[in-house]
Amino acid sequence: MLDIGIIGASGYTGGELMRLLFNHPQARVELATSRKLIGQKVSATHRHLKDMVDLEFENPDSQEIKDRCDVVFVAVPHGTAMEIVPKLLDDKVKVIDLSADYRLNPDVFEKVYGIKHQDPRHVVYGMPELHPEVKHEKFIANPGCFPTGATLAAAPLAQVSMIENVVFDSKTGVSGAGIEPSQASHYPNMAENVQPYKLTTHRHLAEFTQELQRLDNSLTRISFTPHIIPSVRGILTTAHIFTKGKLTQYDVMDLYAEMYQDKPFVRVVDGIPSLSAVRGSNFCDIGFEVDTRNNRVVVISAIDNLVKGASGQAIQNMNIMCGLGETTGLWMSGVAP
Numbered sequence: 001m002l003d004i005g006i007i008g009a010s011g012y013t014g015g016e017l018m019r020l021l022f023n024h025p026q027a028r029v030e031l032a033t034s035r036k037l038i039g040q041k042v043s044a045t046h047r048h049l050k051d052m053v054d055l056e057f058e059n060p061d062s063q064e065i066k067d068r069c070d071v072v073f074v075a076v077p078h079g080t081a082m083e084i085v086p087k088l089l090d091d092k093v094k095v096i097d098l099s100a101d102y103r104l105n106p107d108v109f110e111k112v113y114g115i116k117h118q119d120p121r122h123v124v125y126g127m128p129e130l131h132p133e134v135k136h137e138k139f140i141a142n143p144g145c146f147p148t149g150a151t152l153a154a155a156p157l158a159q160v161s162m163i164e165n166v167v168f169d170s171k172t173g174v175s176g177a178g179i180e181p182s183q184a185s186h187y188p189n190m191a192e193n194v195q196p197y198k199l200t201t202h203r204h205l206a207e208f209t210q211e212l213q214r215l216d217n218s219l220t221r222i223s224f225t226p227h228i229i230p231s232v233r234g235i236l237t238t239a240h241i242f243t244k245g246k247l248t249q250y251d252v253m254d255l256y257a258e259m260y261q262d263k264p265f266v267r268v269v270d271g272i273p274s275l276s277a278v279r280g281s282n283f284c285d286i287g288f289e290v291d292t293r294n295n296r297v298v299v300i301s302a303i304d305n306l307v308k309g310a311s312g313q314a315i316q317n318m319n320i321m322c323g324l325g326e327t328t329g330l331w332m333s334g335v336a337p
C-alpha cells in the first residue's frame with residue numbers, strides 16, 4: 001500500500017485526488033496539508049468525502065512529509081510549487097507536481113510567467129500518452145488542463161508533420177480557476193454567459209507549442225483562445241487543423257486509431273465527443289470530421305479538467321512511476337447524462 005501526501009489538499013485538485021484515491025486499491029491518503037485549515041476535518045471542506053476520508057488538515061515540515069509518504073502530490077498555485085518541491089525530492093519519495101512550475105524549459109517559463117525560477121531543472125512532462133519515459137522518473141510535471149485536451153487532439157497529425165496551422169478554441173468549466181472566487185467565477189458574470197479571455201496570449205500556448213514541436217519541430221502556427229462556460233467541470237476543445245495536403249476521413253481515422261490504440265484513457269469516438277460522457281472520468285474523448293474543401297480537420301476533444309486535466313492524470317502517472325497497472329483505481333466511466 002502506498003502512503004500518499006497531498007500538499008494544497010484544501011483546493012479543488014487536492015479534493016479530487018482524495019475522491020479518486022479513495023477507490024484506489026493500492027494507495028491510501030496519509031496526509032492532507034493546508035496552511036489555514038490546520039486541525040479542521042478534511043470532510044468539512046470537501047463535503048463529498050464525508051465518511052470516506054477521516055483526516056484532519058495538517059501542515060508538517062518537509063522532513064516529516066518524506067518520512068510518512070511514498071508519493072507526494074503538490075497541488076498549489078504556480079510560482080509556489082517551486083518553493084516546496086526541492087525540499088521533497090530525495091531517493092525514497094516520488095513527487096508529482098500539478099502546477100505549471102516544472103512543465104516548461106525554465107527560460108521559457110520565466111518569459112511566459114514573468115517569475116524568476118527558484119529551481120530551474122529539466123523535468124519530464126507527465127503526459128503518459130506522449131511520454132512513456134514517465135515510468136523511470138521520481139519527479140514529474142503534470143500537464144495543464146487545456147494542454148491535455150488540445151495536445152491529444154492534434155498529436156496524431158503533428159506526428160506525421162501534416163499540420164500547416166492549428167487553431168485551438170476551448171470551452172472550460174469554472175473549476176479550472178481553482179477554489180478562490182474571482183470576477184470570472186462570480187455567478188452573475190458566469191451564468192447564462194460565455195466569457196472569452198486571454199484571446200491570443202494565454203500562458204498555456206507555450207505548453208502546446210513545446211509538446212507539438214517535439215512531434216514536429218517545423219510547426220510554428222499554433223493559436224489558442226479559451227472561454228469560460230457556465231459549467232463546473234470539463235473542457236471541450238475544438239481544434240481547427242489546416243493540413244499540408246488533402247486527407248480523407250479514413251486517413252485521419254487510421255492516424256488517430258494507430259496513435260491511441262494502446263492508450264487506455266484516449267477514446268477515439270464515432271461522432272462528436274460529449275463533456276457529459278467524460279465528466280468524473282479520466283478519459284479524453286476525441287472525434288473529428290474532415291473538411292476536404294478547405295484542407296481542414298475539425299477535431300473535438302473532451303476531458304474533465306479536474307480528472308484527466310489534473311488529478312486523474314496525476315494518479316495515472318503515479319501508477320506508471322510506481323510500477324502499477326496504468327488504469328488502477330481510475331477505470332470508471334463519466335457520469336452522463
Ligand SMILES: NC(=O)C1=CN([C@@H]2O[C@H](COP(=O)(O)OP(=O)(O)OC[C@H]3O[C@@H](n4cnc5c(N)ncnc54)[C@H](OP(=O)(O)O)[C@@H]3O)[C@@H](O)[C@H]2O)C=CC1
Pocket residue numbers: 007008009010011012013014033034035036037074075076077078080098099100143144145175176177178179180305306309310
Ligand atoms: N483546477 C484545475 O482544473 C487545474 C489546476 N491545475 C493546477 O493545480 C494546482 C492546484 O490547483 P487547484 O486545486 O485548482 O487550486 P486551488 O486554488 O483550488 O487550491 C490550491 C491550494 O493550495 C494552497 N496554497 C495556496 N498557496 C500556497 C502556498 N504558497 N503554499 C502552500 N499551499 C498553498 C491553498 O490551501 P491553503 O490556503 O488551505 O493552504 C489552496 O487551497 C495549481 O497550480 C493549478 O494551476 C492543473 C490542472 C487543472
Ligand SMILES: CC(=O)N[C@@H](CCC(=O)OP(=O)(O)O)C(=O)O
Pocket residue numbers: 078098099100143144145146172173174175176177226228
Ligand atoms: C478557467 C481558468 O481560469 N482556467 C485556468 C487554467 C487552469 C489550469 O489548470 O492551468 P494550470 O494548471 O496551468 O494553472 C486559466 O485559464 O489560467
